[in-house]
Amino acid sequence: MHKVLVTGGAGFLGSHLCDRLLADGHDVLCVDNFFTGSKRNVAHLLNHPYFELMRHDVTFPLYVEVERIFNLACPASPVHYQHDPVQTTKTSVHGAINMLGLAKRVKARILQASTSEVYGDPEVHPQREEYWGRVNPIGFRSCYDEGKRCAETLFFDYHRQHDLDIKVVRIFNTYGPRMHPNDGRVVSNFIVQALKGEDITIYGDGSQTRSFCYVDDLIEAFVRMMASERGFTGPVNIGNPGEFTMLALAEKVLSLVGGKSKLVFRPLPADDPRQRQPDIALAQDKLGWQPKVALEDGLKETIAYFRQLLGG
Numbered sequence: 540m541h542k543v544l545v546t547g548g549a550g551f552l553g554s555h556l557c558d559r560l561l562a563d564g565h566d567v568l569c570v571d572n573f574f575t576g577s578k579r580n581v582a583h584l585l586n587h588p589y590f591e592l593m594r595h596d597v598t599f600p601l602y603v604e605v606e607r608i609f610n611l612a613c614p615a616s617p618v619h620y621q622h623d624p625v626q627t628t629k630t631s632v633h634g635a636i637n638m639l640g641l642a643k644r645v646k647a648r649i650l651q652a653s654t655s656e657v658y659g660d661p662e663v664h665p666q667r668e669e670y671w672g673r674v675n676p677i678g679f680r681s682c683y684d685e686g687k688r689c690a691e692t693l694f695f696d697y698h699r700q701h702d703l704d705i706k707v708v709r710i711f712n713t714y715g716p717r718m719h720p721n722d723g724r725v726v727s728n729f730i731v732q733a734l735k736g737e738d739i740t741i742y743g744d745g746s747q748t749r750s751f752c753y754v755d756d757l758i759e760a761f762v763r764m765m766a767s768e769r770g771f772t773g774p775v776n777i778g779n780p781g782e783f784t785m786l787a788l789a790e791k792v793l794s795l796v797g798g799k800s801k802l803v804f805r806p807l808p809a810d811d812p813r814q815r816q817p818d819i820a821l822a823q824d825k826l827g828w829q830p831k832v833a834l835e836d837g838l839k840e841t842i843a844y845f846r847q848l849l850g851g
């Protein structure tokens with residue numbers, strides 16, 4: 540059993556991670572400022588003897604005694620992270636500094652939830668970890684992309700300078716139950732729109748691609764990465780290489796939900812990446828991991844969740 544800190548622990552991903560860590564017998568301290576996280580996501584854990592929930596913003600220092608840290612805190616949907624971009628950069632950069640400082644003091648192993656957005660709008664396809672990316676440093680997405688890139692820099696400098704035991708995973712478009720209905724990301728948007736019979740909003744012409752990883756697969760990769768040999772820092776891509784256009788995703792969601800929503804086309808957001816697909820050879824080799832859940836199966840689970848949430 541380890542004492543484990545999960546920042547952003549009441550978020551969509553964080554709450555699934557807390558479930559898994561408790562099931563594995565760990566003692567979990569869940570920290571969240573509830574900007575995009577929600578108490579509802581962890582309500583079922585509040586009476587668990589090894590679960591503790593704390594309202595805290597990682598841009599401020601935190602003094603606790605833990606052995607493992609998963610640093611997930613940061614709004615992840617483009618709509619949310621662009622709402623207060625200065626705070627988004629602070630969350631990634633000051634949050635990383637504070638959590639790395641904590642890890643250094645208590646000699647904890649620390650994992651950073653990084654993102655495929657460090658590759659920006661990539662001209663290399665699929666993306667391997669060696670690729671340095673193509674990121675606009677001054678655009679609307681930069682608060683997230685550059686914040687997460689700087690967090691990676693801090694992790695590796697703490698590793699080299701202070702011999703910190705770090706792990707970095709780059710997450711590619713994860714989805715699943717407990718996403719917020721107003722999250723703004725494409726999978727939840729399309730499902731909620733289809734369930735309500737509203738128009739499905741395709742940004743641009745819908746030919747841009749993404750590769751979607753179901754939350755259970757992602758959590759398994761988190762756990763394996765945290766347990767990996769000390770010398771293996773990553774960064775390691777975690778995602779499902781199955782690549783789809785947004786038009787294909789919309790049609791899949793519509794066929795699974797039924798109903799009579801129409802597809803409507805809206806302007807493409809600035810700097811929206813054209814294509815994205817993880818090369819997961821490193822995760823397969825070092826973690827013995829690969830995703831198991833096909834998009835259609837993951838979508839069915841997610842649709843069932845939203846159907847119940849929306850009371851339909």
Ligand SMILES: O=C(O)[C@H]1O[C@H](OP(=O)(O)OP(=O)(O)OC[C@H]2O[C@@H](n3ccc(=O)[nH]c3=O)[C@H](O)[C@@H]2O)[C@H](O)[C@@H](O)[C@@H]1O
Pocket residue numbers: 615616617653654655656710711712713723724725726728729740741742743747749785807808811812
């Ligand atoms: O998961 C990732 O790898 C990263 O990428 C995501 O960014 P993005 O891929 O743009 O995520 P979405 O907002 O879900 O958009 C995916 C695509 O669907 C499109 N979209 C989105 C919403 C919508 O209603 N309609 C629509 O066509 C977007 O323009 C984009 O091309 C999020 O920024 C991050 O959570 C994450 O770190």
